[in-house]
Amino acid sequence: MAEELLVPTTTDRATVYNALFPQIQALIGTESDLIANLANVAAALKEAFDFFWVGFYIVKEGQLVLGPFQGPIACTRIAFDKGVCGASYSQKKTLIVPDVEAFPGHIACNSASKSEIVLPVFHRNGTVAMVLDVDSDQLDDFSEVDALELGKVLRLIERKL
Numbered sequence: 001m002a003e004e005l006l007v008p009t010t011t012d013r014a015t016v017y018n019a020l021f022p023q024i025q026a027l028i029g030t031e032s033d034l035i036a037n038l039a040n041v042a043a044a045l046k047e048a049f050d051f052f053w054v055g056f057y058i059v060k061e062g063q064l065v066l067g068p069f070q071g072p073i074a075c076t077r078i079a080f081d082k083g084v085c086g087a088s089y090s091q092k093k094t095l096i097v098p099d100v101e102a103f104p105g106h107i108a109c110n111s112a113s114k115s116e117i118v119l120p121v122f123h124r125n126g127t128v129a130m131v132l133d134v135d136s137d138q139l140d141d142f143s144e145v146d147a148l149e150l151g152k153v154l155r156l157i158e159r160k161l
């Protein structure tokens with residue numbers, strides 16, 4: 001395994017995702033432990049993009065429970081019908097929220113968070129295993145590029161579930 005992440009010095013997010021993808025593939029490809037892989041994926045995304053908060057909420061005990069993350073401390077448990085994470089879980093789809101204050105029921109773990117994207121991660125049987133939550137301190141910071149490219153990373157995780 002490489003010891004450091006190589007991140008191109010560009011603000012073009014698609015270019016950074018493209019450089020990152022094979023490195024994440026190599027990083028988690030040979031490791032079978034789920035938590036170790038989620039931890040490295042969160043760290044790689046945080047390091048490459050300097051997002052405000054990147055982490056996983058894992059389906060456990062009928063709730064979403066905080067998993068590996070990078071960033072400030074966060075809410076530990078989210079009900080399936082609460083917040084953007086709960087909405088992504090319930091609707092089984094990726095949600096891009098350009099302004100969290102305008103999202104009904106948004107959970108403000110940290111007031112610095114202004115926009116976010118949440119993507120579900122599926123078990124083979126189609127149920128949601130966890131969600132990836134990425135938060136930004138900028139308004140309107142996420143687009144379909146993030147949805148597509150983060151989705152590709154999550155498909156790597158799904159193969160190992």
Ligand code: SME
Pocket residue numbers: 053074075078082083084085086105106107108109110113116133135
């Ligand atoms: N913003 C999320 C809550 C989790 S934190 O921001 C880390 C939500 O509304 O689901």
